[in-house]
Amino acid sequence: MVFDPAIPQPNDIISTSQSELLENFTQLNTVFGVNHVAFDAASSDKGKHKFVTMVQQATSPTSQANEYLMYSKELSGKAEIYVKPQNNADEYLFTKSGSVYTGLLPVVAVNFGTPLIAGPLATIYGTALGATTVDSLGSGIFKVNFPALPDNNYFWSISGFQNTSAPVISQIDNTVAYASAATTTFLRVRFFQTDSSSVTPLRATVIIWRFQ
């Protein structure tokens, strides 16, 4: 049975109304309790949300003055969150690909350096995002390895730290073609001094962003 808003009727007998009223109170509590701490909960949290389930909307709802809407709509086969400012302003995408939507999604971030360990591998410091290992290829060239990306059209930032005052130039490895330096599973980076001599930086950071 479901909640019936049209009971009791003036000509209903008590025995009929009793069961209908009972069902309504039960349904009210059950339905409310799907997303909320239920009316009959002993907790002082009753009435608050456990989680907000947003059923995909076929069309964008309308916002009035002094309110902000949050709802879900289908995007590429997934229910993603949209938000709409007051006065029915343009909606904008709030989540995409499992993250808050900003247009660029970081997929790799790693802080690495010496000492080099058996492999030869660079030491990864702290917690990395996406990167699995960093290979030292010699001549100041390192290969940052990561799980396969859909393509090699991404943005990168490469920055080295030296234990001297000599400038260290940090860039994508130009000793090979771009398609061999920036691939779907690794990025080759190169560190060298102003006289083009190679450098093994004490530390370096690499960040890769993809179009989101």
Added chain:
Amino acid sequence: MGYKPGIPLSTDYIAQSQQDFINNFETVNKTYGLSVTPTENVGDHVALTETSEELIGKHKKTTLIKQAADPTVAASECALYSKGTPPNIYYRRDGDASGNQLTSNGRISVGGLILRAYVLFDWQGNILNNSIVDSDGNKTEVPIKHNITSIVQGTAGKADWTVNFTDTIGTADYFWVAQALTGKEGTLTPRGYFQVKGAAAYATSVAATFIKLAGYEKNGTLLASFNVPRIYLQVYTVA
């Protein structure tokens, strides 16, 4: 008295049921949400007693009680919730193996990275401003920075700065993006190199509470600071 979902019983008298109904309606009314007063904002929803058509049925706020596990999500749905200690906001779409974290450390997590600090400054260590114009045409200057206390020049007149963080990053193993315009403005000749300041030990230049940046001549001596007119820094950690 609290809410009773199991009333009225078939054996109840009207006098008993009437009180039960009152108790239930009062509990629902308060639990669902009351109108906001200067001193109170009870419940997440606009009150059931609200008469304005524009407001009835809507939310005032959404309090997300921490969940022990990711909620189940059916087809054509997504769920927004909180989890963890301290709680952070997650969302889970239909088909996701688990939830996706949206906040961490009081900031938005984008793809698993948090922007922990950023700043845009000039060669004199002045933090630059963003001009914001409101609907009345009034302009406000807002410093382009987050979690930055100060920029201190390390060597007088030289491209050598210590950027101090307001709150500790919590680790020195963060990821930085440090870029600058190098070379005297108005000239075609590129000059100098900009990077984290070289030092015998990493900890001398990169720490949880500061980072040192420098501009160098080709021979490794520090550039005059005016040769690095614009600098920006971003600091990220994993969420």
